[in-house]
Every structure is written in structure tokens, then in C-alpha cells.
Amino acid sequence: MFGTTLVLALRSIRRHLLRSFLTILGIVIGVGAVVTMVTLGKATTAAVQQSISALGTNILQVRPGQGFGRGGGGPRPPDFKPEDVAAIANQIAGVTAVAPQASATATAIYEGANWSTTINGTTDAIFQVQPWPLASGRRWTPVEESAGAAVCIIGNTVSKNLFPGGDPVGHRFRIGSISCDVIGVLTTRGQAGFGGDQDDTVVMPIKAVQRRFTGNRDIRLMLVGVDERFSTSTVQAGITDLLRERRTITGDKPDDFNIFDTKQISDTLTGTTTLLTGIVAAVAGISLVVGGIGIMNIMLVSVTERTREIGIRLAIGAVAREVLLQFLVEAIALSCLGGVIGLIVAQAAIAIIAPLIKVQWLFVPEINIFAFAISAVIGVVFGYFPARRAAAMNPIDALRHE
Amino acid sequence: MGAVASNAPLIAEPLISLRGVTKTYGQGATMFQALKGVDLDIAAGDFVAVMGPSGSGKSTTMNILGCLDVPSDGTFLFRGHHVETLDRDQRALLRRKYLGFVFQGFNLLSRTSALENVELPLLYRGDEKRARRDAAMASLDTVGLADWWDHTPAELSGGQQQRVAIARALVTSPDVLLADEPTGNLDSERSVEIMQLLTRLNAEKNITVLMVTHEPDMAAFARTVVHFKDGLVERIESQHRQGESVES
Ligand SMILES: Nc1ncnc2c1ncn2[C@@H]1O[C@H](COP(=O)(O)OP(=O)(O)OP(=O)(O)O)[C@@H](O)[C@H]1O
């Protein structure tokens, strides 16, 4: 009985190919949109997580001031000093390394090419805190570091703009008022999730930057590496206590510095992209329902159009249930077909879009199964009403229908 | 064939028996009585032509005999069983098993090959694919269209379409073939071919044929002619057919 109905339904779909295609277009688009959106959403979330973990997940950023957007009035809290860096590195358990940072902007010039960039002064500790290997060249030596030698490691963006096509290592270029030897090139890190191009930088020993550019010993930022076996919040608490003591903040006076946990940022951003994915998927889901209504619409038209056919079937002895099943199975077969095509379209769309928005290609089995199941359910729900209408027809009236 | 038809004695229980059948359409002011008490017996193996003026109730009677419709009042016995009390689905099963239909407008499924059209009743009966093909091809062969099995109605002439429709009606080996003006849309030459085919089926397969027609030339092929007038059977006549002698 079911086999018969399936044969009849498939024959009918084959007989009206164009109409069948138009019928399922809504489902194709709906399923395609849902699968594409959710998959790209997941890929984006993964990309954000990846670019944050490239910053290093076990890192605390310590800055003067009360965090973003606060601490408006009053004198500016003092920057950190090299002694603070040493104190944190030596006194807090679980700290692997502390890299100070002092920054300035300057224009770099090499043989007529010039490029405005950020100079980051730091110590060799930065390479212990952050996973940031060199593409070529070497790090500076302890002697160069303590002497504040004019040596630098440049990011890929700077390298491309100043030394197009050539290896910059061993060349000397001007930056601001000084000459600087390129001793290394950093590997490409790409765009950060926030804060622009991470490769547009010139890294120098901090003493060189302080002496030649900022003119003081101030440290605007400390990057603290945390041992994996320690929790970042414990270490954060230790640093807070130490800095309050060193900056003589007593009682319930608020901190005049802030400590940022990159893991926390990562979690926040992941939560945001997941939420956005959900919203976009819901919108796409609505198009799936609209597709279902499209199926019902065309099935209803088709029932009217095929009144005579239904009359013939009833006259030669089809019982009402068989006619109902035929139309129902037809609707289900159509929407499942739409679902399958939608899945294929989605894979194609993902393959095309993913490189454009610079995320990894991804296949999420759950969402594919889910979207297909929904398309089958839509077939049942929106196919039932037209099918019941067909089955309720009177054979004589149906046969007389023009 | 049917139990009644085999070794049928001269005075057999009729295959079909209508008693006091009425049919009323509509209600109130628009109420119209199409049949006003029809009494009619049809013996198994008979070839009956139904004639009468337009609106006299011929199609209404055929629909009731074909179990497509039910009488408003009266009784309808088919092989001794009451049909007027059956529900929709029971009547559908009766049609599927014992009846074949041929319509004036052919009523084939469009965009569907002759073979698939003829197969259709077997699909509902649940036959296997092979059995379906074989029976449908045999049926097409009977009407002389075996070579045309893969043509759709649009690719067949009117006469051929009607023969496909007859093949479809035959494929289930029905007891009764009901035809409402089967030659109404055909020219006289094609009509004669169809009548010869029906005569042959009646004689060779012992199928009872009930046929509505307006044309005396077509009615001449029948053994019994039933005349309708104003929703009643006016008279019934038996007639000789070519090369056949009628007893009693
Ligand atoms: N569904 C219906 N509703 C109302 N009246 C109907 C219906 N079907 C038939 N009638 C009426 O019943 C009467 C008999 O109709 P029927 O179709 O049986 O006539 P007929 O003898 O077949 O005529 P014709 O030779 O023109 O086909 C007609 O007056 C017709 O108008």
C-alpha cells in the first residue's frame, strides 16, 4: 500500500518537473539559509576563539587606570616602573614571565619607502609570554637588551611595505630620529579580533624605546604569562595585592590599575557570536516556514487542478485513504527533495562564502540533520490539508470538473 | 467469470436489480427529482443500451449502477447484495473489484503513457510490478494498441484514447463494463470500431456491458435496449443482432 502510494507520488512529481521545482524552491532556500547561517556562525566563533588564543590564552594584561571608559576625573594614575615588572616576576607564584611594554608611533624610512607604524618596546620575556615565533632572523641578546641597542624585529606588514620582495634581515632603516638594524621578522598573525593589524609593528628592546622615543622609564602595559597549572584568577588576585601595596592604595580605595584576563574576553566574544548565530538562524528558520506555506499553496492549487485526475482515481476504485496518502506522500517527497537540494546548496554556499569572510570551511552534522528533519515535518504538516481536501472529493463532481 | 454467469439457466437471478430507485438533487425550491422510481433488471452477460432524451436520467442511473452515487430511495441489488447501504470506501472496493468504467471524455491521466494509465487500477489493487505490466500489456493487446503502449494521450487519436480507456476498464477483469456515451466524442467510423470491440468483449469474455447512447446505430449493437423518459424506464426491448438469434 505504501509502496504503491510512493510510486504514484514519484510519478506525479516526475510528470510535473517545473511545477515541482517551483514548489520546493522555498524549502530549498529555507534549508539552505539555515544550514549556511548556522555553519558560518560556528566557523566565525571558531575563528574568533582562534585569533584570541593566538594572543595567548593564559595572559593577564595589566594597565594603569581603572579600565576602559572609567576613571575620568582626578590625576592620571602613574604608569608602572621596571621595578614593578621585577616584583611581579619574582614574587607571585604561577607567573612564568612578565613582559613590559612601552609604545610610540613613528615613521620608518628605507630607500624612499616610508611607512608609519607602532614601535613596541619590550623585553625578551615577551617571547615566553606570547607564542609568537620568528619567520627569519634572531631575537636580541641579553647584552643588546640591557644596553638598549637599536636593533629591531619587524612585523610582516612593515616588512612588506619597507622591503618589498627582499629579506629585510641585516638591513638598516631609519625610524623616527634613529637608525635601526633589522635582526628578525615575525611570523604573520593577521587581523586581531579587535585592535587592528597585529603585523604592523616594530619590536625593539624597551630601553631603546624609552631612551630614544618616550624619554622616560614609564611602562604602559605589562603582559603577565601564567603557568597552565595555576588559575588566572588566583594569580590576578596576587598581582592586585602586590600592586596595591607598591602603589600604597589602602583600605577600601579602588585600584588605580586594571588587570585584563584574555580568557575572559574570549568567553565574552564567543558568547556574543553564538547569540548572533542564533538570531540569524531564527530568521532563516522563518524562511523555512514560509517555504512550507509555499508547498501548501501549490499543493492546494494542484489539488484543484487535478480534480479530474482525482475523480478518475476514485472512479476506478481508489479509496479516500489512498488518495489522501498519495497527496501527502507527494508533499513529503517534495519537501524532502527540497531539503536535500537545500543541503547541497548550503554546502556550496559555505564553500564560496567561507574564504570571503576568512573563516575555515566547516561541516556541522547536527544542523544538516536537523534542517532536513524540519523539511520532512513541513511536508507532513503543510501537505495534510490539501491531501484531505483531495480525499474528500465526490467522484462524480470531480469527473465533471473542467 | 462470476458465479451467477457460469452455467446461467434461462431464468437466472439478475446480476443487477433496481427496485423503486429515486434520485433527488438539491433541496427546497431547487429540489429536482431526476429519477422517479426506476425498476430494472439486468442479466449477467447482457449487452444493454440505454437511450432516452436529454435529462431523462440516463447518466444518473449509470452513476448509481456504477456505485459512484447512491439512490435517494429504493433498493439496488448487485449479485444479490444490497449496495445502497454501503459506505464510500466499501463502494470504492466494489468498483475496484467488479466494475470497469468508460467515459465520454475518455478521462485518461494526461502526460501518462497508455501503459501506466492501464496499470493504474492494478496499482490500487496492490499487484506486483511484473504482474501489472503483463496484465496491462495483455489488456492493450486486446484493444489492439500493444504497439502504442508508451504513447501519452496527447499522442493518440480520440478513437485510440477511448480504446486505452477500455483497456483500463478491462484490466481488472470486471463483471460489468459501464460506458456513458463512449462514442459521443468520436466520428461514426471510430464509433463502429469501439462498438465492435465492446461486442467482442461481451461475447468472448462474457462481460456484461451497460452503455448509454443517443445514436440508434450504436444501440443496434446491443441485445437489450432500455428507453428512459422523465426519470422512469419507459420500455425495454430485446433485439436481434447481426448473425445472432435471440431465444424467447
Ligand atoms: N448534480 C446534480 N445536481 C442537480 N441536478 C442534477 C445533477 N445531476 C443531474 N441533474 C439533473 O438531473 C436530470 C437528469 O440528469 P442526467 O445527467 O441523468 O441526464 P441524461 O439522461 O444523462 O442526459 P444527457 O443525455 O444530456 O446526458 C437533469 O435534469 C439534470 O439537470
Ligand SMILES: [Mg+2]
Ligand atoms: Mg448523460
